[in-house]
Amino acid sequence: MTAVAVQDLGPAVDETWRKVLAGDKDGYRHLVEPHLPELMAAAARELRYRRAVGDLRPADLSADELVGETLARGWRDRARKPASLDVRPWLLGLEFKVLESIVRSERRARRLAGVSLDAPVEDPAEAADATDEAFWEWYQPDDVTLWEDILPAEDVRAEDLSDERTYRLTQEERQALVLSVEHRLSVVEIASVMNLPPERTVRLIDEAGRQLGSA
Known part of the structure; x- marks a missing residue:
C-alpha cells in the first residue's frame, strides 16, 4: 500500500473510531485485527524478557492472554486514547502498560504469600499502584x-x-x-x-x- 493510500484511509479510520467510541465493537475489531500479528510477536518477546529477569514465571501469563488483556483494556479505555495517537502505537503502548500492571500484581501476590498473619497490613497506596490513574495516562x-x-x-x-x-x-x-x-x-x-x-x-x-x- 502506498503512502498516499495510507493517508487516504485517515478519514475512514476517524469515522470508524467515532463509531467505536459510541460502542461499535465490530468497528473496534476491524481496527485492531491488522495489528494482531505485531501485538503477538511483541507479547512473546516481552514475556521472554520478563521471565528472564524473574518478573514472571512461565505459567503466569501467555502471549495470547497478554494480547487478550490488552484488547479488553483497549475497549474499556477507548475514550482515553489520545486523538493524536494512531491505533497501532496506542495498542503497542497499551500492551506494555498491561504487562507492567500484571507484573506488579504478581509481585504483590508473592509478597503477601510470604507474609505472616501477624505482619502489618500492606500500605493501601502501594497496593493500588498498578491501577493508579497516572499509570494509564498518555x-x-x-x-x-x-x-x-x-x-x-x-x-x-x-x-x-x-x-x-x-x-x-x-x-x-x-x-x-x-x-x-x-x-x-x-x-x-x-x-x-x-x-x-x-x-x-x-x-x-x-x-x-x-x-x-x-x-
Whole structure:
C-alpha cells in the first residue's frame, strides 16, 4: 500500500473510531485485527524478557492472554486514547502498560504469600499502584512539530536487540529502544506511549543505544 493510500484511509479510520467510541465493537475489531500479528510477536518477546529477569514465571501469563488483556483494556479505555495517537502505537503502548500492571500484581501476590498473619497490613497506596490513574495516562507534547519526524537510535538495528543484550538496560531504556528500533515509532509516539516528555524519551533511547554499542 502506498503512502498516499495510507493517508487516504485517515478519514475512514476517524469515522470508524467515532463509531467505536459510541460502542461499535465490530468497528473496534476491524481496527485492531491488522495489528494482531505485531501485538503477538511483541507479547512473546516481552514475556521472554520478563521471565528472564524473574518478573514472571512461565505459567503466569501467555502471549495470547497478554494480547487478550490488552484488547479488553483497549475497549474499556477507548475514550482515553489520545486523538493524536494512531491505533497501532496506542495498542503497542497499551500492551506494555498491561504487562507492567500484571507484573506488579504478581509481585504483590508473592509478597503477601510470604507474609505472616501477624505482619502489618500492606500500605493501601502501594497496593493500588498498578491501577493508579497516572499509570494509564498518555503524554501529549505541546509542540509535536519539533519531534514528530525524529527517529532516534538510527545506528541500532532490529537484529541488535537480541534479548540478552537488552536485559542489562533499565526497563525504561529498553522499552524506549524497542519501540524506536523494533516498532519504528516516532519520538512523539514513544513519548505518548511511555507518558514521558520527548526530551527524556530521546535521552533514554540515546543512552540505550550507546550502551548496546559499547557492548
